[in-house]
Amino acid sequence: MLRRFFWLVFLLVPALAAGVTLNGAGATFPYPLYAKYFSAYHKLTGVRVNYQSIGSGGGIRQLYAQTVHFGASDAPLTDEQVEAFERKFGTAVVHVPTALGAVVPIYNLPGLSTPLRFSGPLLADLFLGKVKKWNDPRIAELNPGVKLPPFPVTVVHRSDGSGTTYVWTEYLAKVSQEWRDRVGVGKSVSWPTGLGGKGNEGVAGLVRQTPGAIGYAELVYAVQNKIAYGAVQNRAGKFVLADLATVKAAAAIDDFPTDTRVSLTDTPALDGYPVASFTWILVYRDLDKNRAFKSKAEAKALFDLLWWIVHDGQKLNEALHYAALPEVAVRASEANLRALRYRGEPLE
Amino acid sequence: MNLRRRYLRDRIMVAFVYLGTLVVLLPLGFILVHVFLSGVGALNWDFFTKPPAPPGEPGGGMLPAIVGTFVIDLMALAMGGALGLGGGVLMAEYPEHPLNRPLRLVANVLGGVPAILMGLFAFVVVVLPMGGFSAFSGSVALAVLMIPIIMRATEEVLRMLPWELREAGLALGLPRWRVTLSLVLPAAKGGIVTGLLLALARAAGEAAPLLFTAFGNSFLSFDPLGPMDSLPLKIYVYAISPYEDWIRQAWGAALLLVLLLMVTNYLARRAVRR
Numbered sequence: 001m002l003r004r005f006f007w008l009v010f011l012l013v014p015a016l017a018a019g020v021t022l023n024g025a026g027a028t029f030p031y032p033l034y035a036k037y038f039s040a041y042h043k044l045t046g047v048r049v050n051y052q053s054i055g056s057g058g059g060i061r062q063l064y065a066q067t068v069h070f071g072a073s074d075a076p077l078t079d080e081q082v083e084a085f086e087r088k089f090g091t092a093v094v095h096v097p098t099a100l101g102a103v104v105p106i107y108n109l110p111g112l113s114t115p116l117r118f119s120g121p122l123l124a125d126l127f128l129g130k131v132k133k134w135n136d137p138r139i140a141e142l143n144p145g146v147k148l149p150p151f152p153v154t155v156v157h158r159s160d161g162s163g164t165t166y167v168w169t170e171y172l173a174k175v176s177q178e179w180r181d182r183v184g185v186g187k188s189v190s191w192p193t194g195l196g197g198k199g200n201e202g203v204a205g206l207v208r209q210t211p212g213a214i215g216y217a218e219l220v221y222a223v224q225n226k227i228a229y230g231a232v233q234n235r236a237g238k239f240v241l242a243d244l245a246t247v248k249a250a251a252a253i254d255d256f257p258t259d260t261r262v263s264l265t266d267t268p269a270l271d272g273y274p275v276a277s278f279t280w281i282l283v284y285r286d287l288d289k290n291r292a293f294k295s296k297a298e299a300k301a302l303f304d305l306l307w308w309i310v311h312d313g314q315k316l317n318e319a320l321h322y323a324a325l326p327e328v329a330v331r332a333s334e335a336n337l338r339a340l341r342y343r344g345e346p347l348e
Numbered sequence: 349m350n351l352r353r354r355y356l357r358d359r360i361m362v363a364f365v366y367l368g369t370l371v372v373l374l375p376l377g378f379i380l381v382h383v384f385l386s387g388v389g390a391l392n393w394d395f396f397t398k399p400p401a402p403p404g405e406p407g408g409g410m411l412p413a414i415v416g417t418f419v420i421d422l423m424a425l426a427m428g429g430a431l432g433l434g435g436g437v438l439m440a441e442y443p444e445h446p447l448n449r450p451l452r453l454v455a456n457v458l459g460g461v462p463a464i465l466m467g468l469f470a471f472v473v474v475v476l477p478m479g480g481f482s483a484f485s486g487s488v489a490l491a492v493l494m495i496p497i498i499m500r501a502t503e504e505v506l507r508m509l510p511w512e513l514r515e516a517g518l519a520l521g522l523p524r525w526r527v528t529l530s531l532v533l534p535a536a537k538g539g540i541v542t543g544l545l546l547a548l549a550r551a552a553g554e555a556a557p558l559l560f561t562a563f564g565n566s567f568l569s570f571d572p573l574g575p576m577d578s579l580p581l582k583i584y585v586y587a588i589s590p591y592e593d594w595i596r597q598a599w600g601a602a603l604l605l606v607l608l609l610m611v612t613n614y615l616a617r618r619a620v621r622r
Contacts, residue, residue: 021567021569021571021574023480023481023563023574023575025563031403032402032403032404035402035403035566036402036405038566039401039402039566042567048567050563050564050565050566050567050575051566052563052564052575065476066479067475067476067479067480067481068480068481197588198588199588201403201585201588201589201590201591202588202589204589204590205588205589205590207590208590220404221590224403224404224590224591225590225591225592227590291479291480292479292480320404
């Protein structure tokens with residue numbers, strides 16, 4: 001076995017010598033989609049894009065440390081972060097949206113057949129640790145006719161710096177005064193209660209193993225692993241399950257900002273899912289300012305990759321339960337990508 | 349009466365020794381059996397020949413991680429082995445050398461540093477200046493982890509050799525370096541290889557120092573200056589995931605890692621004996 005394996009390795013070496021490799025790191029929220037993108041893109045062009053899902057916080061930090069060609073985050077950079085990049089490296093950071101996703105409340109209650117319904121304030125109280133049992137009257141009130149087991153509630157949250165956490169806490173802060181005051185919004189917050197899991201994968205894994213657990217994760221992790229997820233009451237009062245249509249409804253906004261940094265949570269849309277978000281790839285506008293780039297060929301390869309993602313790549317989104325970008329976001333991204341430079345030269 | 353009591357006491361003591369041995373062997377046996385049973389189902393042709401599949405898609409394999417483990421660990425062994433051996437020889441053969449005291453201190457301190465700090469060290473010293481994650485930086489982290497183990501093992505082994513061996517060489521007019529190289533080291537071959545293997549086994553199982561150095565790579569790569577995957581990294585990522593197929597493959601990778609170490613151990617020992 002081993003000898004055959006070595007032979008195989010030796011035979012493969014020459015075949016793999018050529019081709020550009022790009023490295024990226026960040027969000028776990030779009031990881032299943034990005035893995036699909038990059039495997040498809042490799043078959044298409046031979047360019048190898050190595051993406052490691054270390055969390056949005058880590059992605060931004062590695063982009064700042066210039067160890068990767070691109071970062072990825074589901075939380076847009078804050079104004080202070082944008083300024084920090086500009087001060088240190090003299091270049092703007094371009095946000096390239098790639099997909100729309102939904103953060104869903106996932107839970108592990110054996111024997112329930114229909115999805116539970118949650119309201120925003122109820123979710124806030126669950127994650128604050130104020131609702132301690134699954135048969136609490138506040139849950140029962142929203143779910144008439146559902147036989148709730150008397151399990152204790154175990155909260156599962158992220159342990160790493162996470163854009164998913166940012167989206168989730170941003171939503172909870174919009175619907176709960178107490179959440180705003182006690183916990184606040186961020187990629188990592190001081191959780192009042194619960195267990196930490198690393199990445200969307202870790203949270204989904206913990207919830208799967210723990211009866212009575214409630215956590216939050218990107219929709220695809222719930223669907224792929226057959227973990228139950230609940231409907232969330234939106235601002236219009238409707239209980240909405242996350243799916244392609246309700247996420248798209250949440251993203252239908254009128255004044256789309258040119259830098260694409262926009263929050264979609266607590267949408268006023270009638271059928272919109274209230275915890276939806278864009279997810280972004282982050283790159284330096286002046287790519288030569290990032291020491292990870294060793295040549296113009298790499299910069300060109302990154303430009304081509306991003307151009308492909310916002311256009312042809314979008315066809316891969318829906319099979320993995322991410323909504324494709326709305327037309328306005330594609331147009332904004334085209335303009336932003338055209339502004340990318342390597343030593344002052346455009347890359348188109 | 350007295351004699352019978354002594355025999356009884358003897359038997360009780362022997363029973364305790366057996367019991368102790370059993371208690372020590374039990375967890376090891378349990379781990380081996382459990383890893384084997386959980387992992388053997390994941391080992392198939394694809395596992396050895398394919399790159400990983402995107403999450404949620406069944407199939408895919410560990411080829412990049414298997415290759416990366418070999419490349420990273422062998423580079424680490426080359427670097428750590430050279431430095432560790434040198435340090436060990438200095439401490440054992442030149443006890444009067446002024447560097448010995450600080451060297452021993454460094455070895456002891458390094459031996460107690462958590463592995464993840466080795467990764468941090470390599471991140472600051474190699475990754476940041478070189479502007480990117482690389483297999484080489486992972487090897488540096490693992491080499492630093494190996495050095496104190498190899499150094500101490502080498503020193504112990506050399507100390508056990510009789511001084512008469514060196515005296516015989518010196519009496520023939522050999523310089524000291526020649527005595528060390530041609531007499532002392534060959535005589536201690538077996539022990540030194542054991543030290544190297546111990547260090548390799550320790551390093552081969554570490555994921556923490558590789559997280560921000562070798563970084564991981566979903567494509568097969570032979571470039572030591574680019575990111576590379578490794579079995580412990582894959583085990584770490586796959587084992588905490590919710591995907592059943594990944595968890596199965598994580599067990600498979602764990603089994604493969606154990607088997608690889610056992611095979612290296614066996615081969616190295618056989619080579620030394622010959």
